[in-house]
Amino acid sequence: MTEGSGTDWMAVAADLDAADPLAGFVDRFEPAEGVVAYFDGNSLGRPVRGTAHELARFVQQDWGTRLIRGWDEAWMRWPEETGDLVADAALGAAPGQTVVADSTTVLLYKVLRALADAQVTAAPDRTQIVVDTDNFPTDRYVAEGVVAERGMELVWIEADPASGVTVDQVDAVLGERTAVVLLSHVAYRSGFLADAATITRRVHAAGGLVLWDLCHSAGSVPIELDAWDVDAAVGCTYKYLNGGPGSPAFAYLAQRHHATVRQPIQGWMGRRDPFLMGPGYEPAPGVRSLVSGTPPVVGMVPLRLSVAQLAEAGIEAVRTKSLALTDLAWQIVESWPAELGVSIASPRDHARRGGHLTIRRHDFADVNARLWEQGVIPDFRAPDGLRLGLAPLSTSFTEVATGLQAVRAHLA
Ligand SMILES: *Cc1c(COP(=O)(O)O)cnc(C)c1O
Numbered sequence: 001m002t003e004g005s006g007t008d009w010m011a012v013a014a015d016l017d018a019a020d021p022l023a024g025f026v027d028r029f030e031p032a033e034g035v036v037a038y039f040d041g042n043s044l045g046r047p048v049r050g051t052a053h054e055l056a057r058f059v060q061q062d063w064g065t066r067l068i069r070g071w072d073e074a075w076m077r078w079p080e081e082t083g084d085l086v087a088d089a090a091l092g093a094a095p096g097q098t099v100v101a102d103s104t105t106v107l108l109y110k111v112l113r114a115l116a117d118a119q120v121t122a123a124p125d126r127t128q129i130v131v132d133t134d135n136f137p138t139d140r141y142v143a144e145g146v147v148a149e150r151g152m153e154l155v156w157i158e159a160d161p162a163s164g165v166t167v168d169q170v171d172a173v174l175g176e177r178t179a180v181v182l183l184s185h186v187a188y189r190s191g192f193l194a195d196a197a198t199i200t201r202r203v204h205a206a207g208g209l210v211l212w213d214l215c216h217s218a219g220s221v222p223i224e225l226d227a228w229d230v231d232a233a234v235g236c237t238y239k240y241l242n243g244g245p246g247s248p249a250f251a252y253l254a255q256r257h258h259a260t261v262r263q264p265i266q267g268w269m270g271r272r273d274p275f276l277m278g279p280g281y282e283p284a285p286g287v288r289s290l291v292s293g294t295p296p297v298v299g300m301v302p303l304r305l306s307v308a309q310l311a312e313a314g315i316e317a318v319r320t321k322s323l324a325l326t327d328l329a330w331q332i333v334e335s336w337p338a339e340l341g342v343s344i345a346s347p348r349d350h351a352r353r354g355g356h357l358t359i360r361r362h363d364f365a366d367v368n369a370r371l372w373e374q375g376v377i378p379d380f381r382a383p384d385g386l387r388l389g390l391a392p393l394s395t396s397f398t399e400v401a402t403g404l405q406a407v408r409a410h411l412a
Contacts, residue, residue, distance in 0.1 A: 007331075007335055009328075009332050009335075009401045009404070009405070010398065010401050010402070010405075012328070012397075012401070013328065013396075013397035013398045013400060013401035013402075014397075014398060016324065016328065016397035017396050017397045017398055020321060020324075020396075020397065021317060022313055022317055022318070022321050022392065022393060023396065025309070025313055025393040025394070026393070026394060026395070026396050027049075028048060028049050028309065028393075029046040029047065029048055029049060029242075029393075029394045030046060030047045030048075030049055030051070030052075032046065034375045035375045035377060036374060036375040036376050036399075036402060036403065036406065037375070037376045037377065037399045037400070037402050037403025037406065038377050038391075038394070038395070038399070039376075039377060039378040039379065039387070039388045039389055039390065039395075039403055040377050040378065040379050040387075040389050041239070041240065041389050041390065041391025041394055041395060042216060042220070042239050042240060042355055042356045042387075042389025042390075042391065043239060043379055043387075043389060044238055044239070044245060045219075045238060045239055045240055045241060045242035045243070045306070045391055045394070046242060046391070046394045047242065047244065047302065047306075048242055048302070048305050048306045048309055050305060051244070051301075051302045051305055051306075054301055054302070054305050055298075055301055055302065058298070058301050062074070063298075070297075075295065075297045076295070078100070078295055078297055078300055079099040079100050079101050079288070079291050079295045080096070080098075080099055080286075080287065080288060082100040082300045082303060082304055082307075083097075083098030083099040083100050083250055083251075083252075083287070084096070084098060085304060085307045085308070085311075086098060086100065086218070086237065086241065086250050086303075086307055087225075087250075087252065088311065089219075089307045089308075089310045089311035089315065090218045090219050090223060090241065090307070090310060090315060091214070091218065091223050091225050091233070091250075091252060092222065092223050092224035092225050092226055092227060092228075093225040093226050093252055094226055094255075096255065096286055096287060097225075097226075097252050097253060097254060097255055097287050098250055098251065098252045098287060099250065099251055099287050099288065099290050099291055100237065100248050100249070100250050100295075100296075100300055100303070101248055101249070101251070101290065101291050101292070101295055101296065102248060102249060102292070102296075103246075103248070103249055104138070104213075104215060104234055104235065104236050104249040105138045105142060106249075106265075107234045107249050107250075107251040107290070108138065108139060108142050108182075108211075108213065108234050109142045109145070109146065109264075110251070110263040110264060110265055110290060110292070111211060111232045111234055111251055111253065111263065111290070112129070112142060112143065112146050112180060112182060112211055113146050113149070113150075113263065113264045114232075114253075114261045114262055114263040114264065115179070115180045115209045115211060115231065115232060115257075115261060116129060116146055116150055116152060116179055116180050117150070117261075117262065117264070118209070118257070118260055118261045118262075119179035119180060119208075119209060120150065120152070120179060123207075125176065125177055126176070126177055126178065126179040126207070126208075127150075127151070127152045127153050127177055127179060128152065128153050128154075128155045128175075128177045128178050128179055129143050129146065129147055129152055129153070129154055129155070129179055129180050129181075129182065130154075130155045130156075130157065130170070130173055130174075130178060130180070130181040130182065130183075130208075131143045131154060131155075131156060131157070131182050131183070132156065132157040132158070132159040132164075132165045132169075132183060132184075133156055133157065133158050133159055134159035134160070134161050134164070134165075134187060134189065134190075135159070135182070135183065135184050135187075135213070136184060136188050136213065136215065139182060139184065139213055143182055152179065153177075155173050155178075157169045157170065157173060159187070160190075161189055161190060161345070162190050162345040162346070162358075163187075163190055163192045163347055163352070164184075164187040164190055164192025164193075164194055164347075164352075165183055165187075165192075165194055165199075166195075167195055167198050167199055167202065170183075170199050170202055170203065171202055174202060174203065174205075174206035174208060175206060176206075176207065178203070178206050178207065178208035179208060179209070180208060180209050180210070180211055181199070181203045181208055181209070181210045181211070182210075182211045182213070183199065183210075183211075183212060183213065184212075184213040184215070184216065185212050185213065185214050185216070185217040185221070185223070185354075186214075186215075186216035186217040186220075186221060186354030186355070186356075187216070187354070188215070188216050189345075189358055189381055189385065189387070190345055190346045190347065190358055191216070191326075191346045191347070191353060191354040191355065191356045191357055191358065192346070192347050192352055192353075192354065193217070193221060193347070193351070193352050193353055193354045195352075196212055196223075196228055196230070197224070197227075197228045200212075200228050200229055200230055200231075201229070204229065209231040209232070210230060210231050210232075211231065211232045211233065211234070212225075212230055212232075212233040212234075213233070213234055213235065214233050214234065214235030215234075215235045215236040215239060216239065216240075216354055216355070216356070217235075217240075217354060217355075218235040218236070218237075218239070218240060218241055218250075219239065219240030219241040219242075219310055219315075219318070220240040220318060220319070220322050220354065220355035220391070220392060221319060221322070221354055221355060222315045222316060222319055223315075225252055225254075226254075229254075230252070230254065231253075231254055231257060232251070232252060232253050232254065232257070232261075233251070233252040234249060234250065234251045234252070235249060235250055236249055237249060237250060237303050240355065240391055241303060241306060241307060241310065242302070242303075242306035242309075242310075242391075242394075243299070243300075243302055243303035243306060244299070244302040244303070246299065247299050247300070247302065247303050248295075248296040248299050248300060248303075251287075251290050252287075253287050253290060258285070258286050258287060258289070262283060262289070263289065263290055263292075265292040266281040266283075266292070267291070267292030267293045268293070269291045269292060269293050269294055269295065270283060270284055270288060270289045270290065270291040270292055271283065271284060272284045272285065309393070310393070313393055318392045318393060319392075321392040321393075322355045322390065322392040323350055323353065324397070325390040325392060325395060325397065325400055326346075326353060326355070326356070326357050326388075326390060328397055328400050328401070329357050329388055329390065329400050329404060330344065330348070330357065332400070332401065332404045333357075333359055333404065336408060336411070340361070340411045340412075341361050341362070342359055342360065342361045342411065343359065343360050343361075344357060344358070344359050344360075345358045345359065345360050345385060346358050355389065355390060355391070355392065356387055356388055356389040356390065357387075357388045357390075358381065358385045358386065358387045358388070359385070359386050359388065360384045360385050360386070361384060361386070361411070362384055363384075364380060364384050364385065364386040365380055365382075365384070367386070367407065367410045367411070368380035368386060370410060371406060371407065371410070374406060376402075376403050376406040376407070378403070378407070386407070388400075388403075388404075
């Protein structure tokens with residue numbers, strides 16, 4: 001294969017599709033009429049085929065005929081049960097440590113606040129929450145809120161927006177006052193994959209606890225929460241997990257913390273024996289205590305289907321394809337003439353690369369708008385980034401080549 005502007009990328013992509021063991025999964029998503037290339041599976045994953053049927057079946061049979069009996073028969077246990085499905089397919093976590101409930105933002109607040117409370121209760125001088133300047137806005141805002149409530153202090157790591165938070169940067173801020181470190185596993189802008197195993201070890205060595213935001217890694221990058229000894233994690237299910245717009249998030253809390261960590265929204269559904277309607281709050285045993293109110297049952301229906309499909313494909317195979325997809329995108333962009341002024345603002349190293357790439361050029365805001373009109377759908381990130389999220393199960397290599405050809409056509 002010769003690289004450079006002379007390469008026939010459509011032919012290269014066709015060969016990659018022919019050799020792709022996961023190629024059959026692409027047709028197991030709902031077809032999207034008028035969409036030529038979808039590069040936003042990291043922002044809103046596509047619906048798995050059968051989602052409409054399953055939702056209709058749920059309405060007609062489960063909800064329609066079981067009515068309120070459905071709660072006792074099944075739905076009451078869905079937060080933990082669906083959490084275990086996600087944990088098994090995507091998180092490397094044994095059962096009984098994950099729930100599905102609320103939005104990512106709300107779960108992030110509950111878990112961060114709970115870990116912070118546990119730390120300052122055990123050691124009143126541990127008042128620092130560590131975050132980075134390039135973390136997703138909601139993570140930064142939630143952390144600002146928790147320190148304000150608890151009279152704690154934020155310690156900012158200045159992250160490079162084209163890469164991400166390094167082990168050395170974390171080491172430099174850790175100390176006797178570290179309470180909790182909150183970081184994204186994959187940076188939402190650059191796609192930088194943090195060294196979660198090493199960072200978790202370093203945080204623990206300093207006496208801190210770690211909370212990983214897995215929104216951009218769950219479903220595309222293998223995660224080993226138990227093996228890495230992570231304290232807690234949260235993440236979205238509507239990105240690479242294909243749960244649908246606003247599908248509820250997941251939270252993981254390691255078994256060892258279940259007896260001591262108390263989350264702040266003490267609702268009846270997280271209480272021991274909720275239907276006793278008894279006086280005073282007493283947390284339910286285990287990870288159930290992270291639940292606050294009535295579980296978002298309808299919102300979990302598509303997710304249960306898509307997570308089963310992910311489990312069938314296997315996260316290691318998904319990762320292999322993900323790296324091949326981003327490699328192809330990388331090679332195509334690199335073959336463009338330098339005078340076009342496009343640069344890549346993502347890590348080249350496979351060990352540090354997540355499932356998406358960001359490319360930059362001064363006029364990408366305009367280009368993005370024109371691409372959307374043609375059915376080529378990347379994502380624009382201010383000030384000049386075009387984000388290419390290549391969801392491995394639903395994206396073909398040909399789609400990558402076709403979409404980038406359309407981008408290239410706007411740059412001449
Ligand atoms: C998408 C995303 C969120 C979104 O949080 P919501 O409460 O679902 O809006 C949070 N954190 C990160 C890192 C994300 O990528």
